[in-house]
Amino acid sequence: LARGGVHADLAGRHVVVTAGGTREPLDPVRFLGNRSSGKQGYAFARTAAARGARVTLISANVALPDPAGVDVVRIGTTEDLRKAAVEAAAGADAVVMAAAPADFRPAVYSDSKIKKSDDGGAPVIELVTNPDVAAELGERKRPGQVLVAFAAETGEGDEALANARAKLARKRADLIVLNRVGVDRVFGADANAATVIGADGSLTDLPEQPKDDLADAVWDLVITHLTHTS
Ligand code: CTP
Numbered sequence: 001l002a003r004g005g006v007h008a009d010l011a012g013r014h015v016v017v018t019a020g021g022t023r024e025p026l027d028p029v030r031f032l033g034n035r036s037s038g039k040q041g042y043a044f045a046r047t048a049a050a051r052g053a054r055v056t057l058i059s060a061n062v063a064l065p066d067p068a069g070v071d072v073v074r075i076g077t078t079e080d081l082r083k084a085a086v087e088a089a090a091g092a093d094a095v096v097m098a099a100a101p102a103d104f105r106p107a108v109y110s111d112s113k114i115k116k117s118d119d120g121g122a123p124v125i126e127l128v129t130n131p132d133v134a135a136e137l138g139e140r141k142r143p144g145q146v147l148v149a150f151a152a153e154t155g156e157g158d159e160a161l162a163n164a165r166a167k168l169a170r171k172r173a174d175l176i177v178l179n180r181v182g183v184d185r186v187f188g189a190d191a192n193a194a195t196v197i198g199a200d201g202s203l204t205d206l207p208e209q210p211k212d213d214l215a216d217a218v219w220d221l222v223i224t225h226l227t228h229t230s
């Protein structure tokens with residue numbers, strides 16, 4: 001493993017990393033969000049910078065310090081993420097979609113705070129579907145660019161693997177990092193385990209390890225793809 005910039009094996013490369021969870025505002029004080037802490041994405045940004053890459057980190061609602069030597073772009077919603085990621089990815093060698101974009105947003109944003117009604121009735125919130133950013137990046141992928149997506153799955157075993165393979169194909173990713181998630185698993189933790197599936201059919205099991213080490217192991221796989229194609 002390359003740590004601390006000892007092997008600058010990403011020198012001369014531009015990588016884009018997305019991290020955190022997007023938030024979809026409902027009114028001035030409320031949003032729909034998710035449990036992503038951004039730690040795994042920040043680990044990708046930190047380790048890529050240590051290996052000599054130029055790094056653009058697109059950060060959604062994360063309470064973490066900026067990694068040294070990384071360009072940080074702060075965004076809020078999935079639509080913001082889409083715009084920032086499409087722009088940054090246009091010239092990038094690799095894109096790592098570690099962010100957890102909200103899949104849905106409220107159909108209507110209320111300019112004023114939604115109030116409780118006198119009769120005790122609760123509002124019904126209509127949702128619309130957000131764009132799939134990774135799928136759009138997959139469609140726009142430049143020759144030789146490596147796209148890494150994630151699959152957050154609550155299922156066990158073969159079902160999770162099958163779901164992840166379907167996502168890999170749908171998003172035209174080169175690698176997909178399968179995380180088995182739950183309220184007390186992955187989110188906010190400092191360690192992570194994953195299975196990485198390649199579009200070429202390869203399977204790499206990464207046992208529970210610090211998120212920086214897991215990121216380094218995925219960068220090792222990305223570099224293999226970069227050298228195959230450039
Ligand atoms: N993703 C994205 N845009 C979205 C939703 C997800 O780019 N609107 C990306 C995530 O960053 C991740 C991958 O797609 O890299 C898979 O996210 P995940 O939530 O596991 O899958 P979805 O395709 O959203 O499907 P579902 O949530 O229904 O399982």
Ligand code: CA
Nearest residue numbers: 100101102103
């Ligand atoms: Ca999703």
